Amino acid sequence: MNLAPIVLFVYNRPQHTKMTLEALANNDLASDSTLYIYADGPKQHATNDQLSKIEETRSVIKNATGFKEVIITEAETNNGLANSIVKGVTEVVNKHGKIIVLEDDLITSKGFLKYMNDALDIYENESEVMHVSGYVYPAKLSDDVEQTFFANILSCWGWATWARAWKHYEHSPDVHISHFNSQQAIKKFNIEGHADYYHQLVLNQEGKLYTWAVKWYASWLFNGGYSLFPYKSLTKNIGFDNSGTNSKGDSQFNPRLTDYVVVKKDNIQENLYNRKAIDSFYVTAVPYFKIRVIHFLKKYGIYSKLQKLIK
Secondary structure, three states, rough: OOOEEEEEEEEHHHHHHHHHHHHHHHOOOOHOOOEEEEOOOOOOOHHHHHHHHHHHHHHHOOOOOOHHHHHHHHOOOOHHHHHHHHHHHHHHHHHEEEEEEOOOOOOEOOOHHHHHHHHHHHHOOOOOOOOOOOOOOOOOOOOOOOEEOOOOOOOOOOOOEHHHHHOOOOHHHHHHHOOOHHHHHHHHHHHOOOOOHHHHHHHHHOOOHHHHHHHHHHHHHOOOEEEEEEEEOOEEEOOOOOOOOOOOOOHOOOOOOOOOOOOOOOOOOOOOHHHHHHHHHHHHHHHHHHHHHHHHHHHHHOHHHHHHOOO
């Protein structure tokens, strides 16, 4: 098997990075896989404590073992998470044709790499399949004999793609927003209305948010793409501690991990039952009024002030 390279993005969280690397190295195919690590640099007015954490993180990645090869790129200045990911993914996927992507707060089960490589091989020539997710929302999914399904929903906690799909990536939120010509289209993009993905695009357009994942979601979706999901998750997020750039969420999004998921070629069509199940999960896990209140507070610069008061 021609294994896909893994790319890991890190910054200033040494303990998270260490746990992510340890779990990844425990994967069955890790010793035969090439790992690229992109370490972002310090911000212009970084404190001594922040600089220390960046250096500590870089010490962790330099001691990474258990892989065929580890290739490290250290930025001298801060590029930001979105720019780092877009640049790193573009470089690696264009060189190898396919890629597996992780951030520094993701724990993978030992069968994660096998699942990803199997999916990348099986659907390599299926142009409609553009995204492979290692994570699935802990919703009440259908009891299906198959172990994977298709759903056109955003998921970036451990994912994979091909160069043929990544070429569609569009960074401009203006382009994506221009695709919406009705409230129904926005509702569908928001998983029937209970996620906040469209508003994320608006915040990006207004310069109040600078992210990449929602743009990648819109990119493959508007180009007729599909995303493959496992019925049981192979990743979980350990960043729910206010330590990350975009990980100030809620741990209820974390499911129990499974060791292995078998990938078999299936008809490329969206599982509408599971889509509705994930929408129902959003209704329970992230009440819509909470999303709107948070965005209102962020819009007027109140949210960050409240966060500092709470700490």
